[in-house]
Amino acid sequence: MRHRWLPALLAAALLGVPTPVAAAPEPSSPAGADPGITWAVQPSDASGPTGRSYFVYDAAPGQRIDDQIAVRNLGRTPLTLHLYGTDAFTTDDGSFGLLPASQPPTGVGTWATIGEDRVVVPPGRHVVVPFHLVVPADASPGDHAGGLIASVATVGTTADGQRVNVDRRVAARVYLRVAGPLTPALQIETLRVTSHVPLNPLDRGTVEVRYRLRNTGNVRIAGTGSVAVSGPFRWELARTGTVDVPELLPGGVTEVTERITGLPAAGRLDIAVHVTPSTMDVPLSTVTRTHGVWAVPWVLLVLGLLAAALAVGAIRRRRPGTTRPAAPATTDGPVAATATPAGRAG
Template identity: 30%
Template sequence: MLRTAATAVFVLLCAAPAARAADAPTWTVEPTAGGGRPYVYMEGVPGTVLEDRLSVTNRSTDPLTVRFQHSNSAATWLTLATTRLTVPPRTRAEIPFSVTVPADALPGDHPAAITAASGGREASVRIRLRVGGPTLGALTVEDVSVSGDAIRYSLVNRGNTPLTPSITIRTDGFFGRPLHHRSHGQPPELLPGRRVTLTEKWPNRPSLDAVDVHIRATAPGAPPSEATTSATFVPWRTAALAAALLVAAAVPARRLLRRRDASPARPRPPDAVDAPEGPGNVRHAARSGA
């Protein structure tokens, strides 16, 4: 029994490294040199040509063919030495690439990425390119709206540097409990020229009120931005019931007024004489035979 258990443990211990090796990718792509750089960082002024390399490692026992493509906002500035590379078994190969910064490029950060694909698998290497010159931080809040129990708005980075915004939402009404909510790091990073639409839940929103919703966005390196919208909440079921009760109460009153208008006028006594009215004059009835 002990021998069987020991054999099982030995088999499991031997199988664990094999399982981990089977789960590991057979190829990788990463920045060349630098010992595990998470991305490629490049910096230059407009008109500069910058160069770097990627390493593709084939750990399998078969040749590997990798296809490359680039994307993101600075993708048109990228030039790859080749878009197709065959790597022999258990070999690491390098692929050079360059970035030509246009003469009219705006100062600030311009992200890009190079994606490698082979055998149904893709892997990307990020490129963080910084163009020298004065940076401009500009953040705006736009398209604020209220729908049900949610507040929706858009954040737009109109500058040339990434921003990390913080949001403050405040509501002012007549009857309901005011809302004051602060959200940090949402989204964690807003790249230049990017727009994101966000939704915030509104717990315990009023059922009957007229409310102003104020949204204020701040980010280090950018002036704050504010936007406001108004929302009116009416309990439509209650309003419909009240309207129905008013209509029901108005019908008998209308019928009573119609009956009153339709009844004939009471005749006046035959001996009633109208005396002229004025100061000192008194209306009296004339006696017959006077």
């Protein structure tokens, strides 16, 4: 049934972004070619798509996995597609990404062997292609991710009219967990805080918080995060709602930015970031990191210091002056003695 291809069409919308084969300006249109060229890929069995969204496996080191992928031509003309596997990574915004065709894989992409590397698919039909994955004997425990790609080389046009080769790709994700000890872990790697205090003392300030999360474990991990702002005496001034942390592959990094408005200039502000990671396996404890920043009402502070200086000056000018005691009077020359006559004897 046609609706079984809906997950694949969604994957095409997400992963079918054109990738220039050589370094060149980006094409002016999304495909830079015939808009009638459309296709989809999906997990399959011998009869066709099975309804699985992704290829998901649990395997032991050294194990071989056999499966099949279906490629469907949704366009109006025959389509020749190149099939290959590659590795996945976490993009800067936390999305699922695949290595460009020019970068050789070192993980899941090297484990995959596709039965045919090139297929021709008639319009409105699909082709089922077998493939297998062989997990290396020394593969590390935990989650490994990649993709099986069906690509077509087309010619696009840049904004300045130049014609460039464009590699249009659609992929089906591969998630493979290798048996062994699992160590889920999420770290708040960096935390940067900027305080914006307005000149008008009647206005409220803003704090911008940027924190970087890194998956330091060996399994896929997601979660939720929030930020709390406290003033003096741990008085909570604001708290954000929770935001979803995108799923990070092992080693994956993403950055979250929160902007908190309406804060008083309360002096020292303490910023606390709380992230609660989650996995499909075990519950994990909340991770917290704090940072302090000053939100000082500088205009009021300067006016206060100026007023204090003027007051001190005025007080000093109004204080009565102190007088020294007068020194005893002195005369030049001999001092005349004054004698009082004594009474006479009668």
